[in-house]
Amino acid sequence: MAILNPYLSFKDNARDAMNFDQEVLGGDLQLMTFGDMGDESESKNLVMHAQLTTPSGFTLTASDTRPAWATPRLAASRSDSRAPRPMNCAATGRSWPTVAPW
Structure with a gap:
C-alpha cells in the first residue's frame, strides 16, 4: 500500500503549523x-x-520559504517503489520521478 x-512549504509559520499538527496528531516532532x-x-x-512522525506511522514534513525564494508550495512523495511515473508540481508544472534514482 502506498502512503503519501x-x-x-510555509511563508514563515511552519513552526506554529507543525506544533499544532503535533498537538492534534501526536508523535515526535523534529525542527531545524x-x-x-x-x-x-x-x-x-x-x-x-x-518532520512529524505520528504514532500511526504517518510522516508530515515542512519548511518555511525564505523571502528571496518563490511562493510557498506543496510537494509529496510516495512510499512505495511501484510508482515509476513522475509527479507534477502544481506550482511550476515541472515533474520529477517519484522514486529516487539511487
Missing part, C-alpha cells in the same frame, strides 16, 4: 532552523526542515 508523504545550519541572516529563525 506530504512536504508543506536555518540558524542551526549557520545562517545569520533575517531567515535564521525560519524552519529549514521539520
Whole structure:
C-alpha cells in the first residue's frame, strides 16, 4: 500500500503549523532552523526542515520559504517503489520521478 508523504512549504509559520499538527496528531516532532545550519541572516529563525512522525506511522514534513525564494508550495512523495511515473508540481508544472534514482 502506498502512503503519501506530504512536504508543506510555509511563508514563515511552519513552526506554529507543525506544533499544532503535533498537538492534534501526536508523535515526535523534529525542527531545524536555518540558524542551526549557520545562517545569520533575517531567515535564521525560519524552519529549514521539520518532520512529524505520528504514532500511526504517518510522516508530515515542512519548511518555511525564505523571502528571496518563490511562493510557498506543496510537494509529496510516495512510499512505495511501484510508482515509476513522475509527479507534477502544481506550482511550476515541472515533474520529477517519484522514486529516487539511487
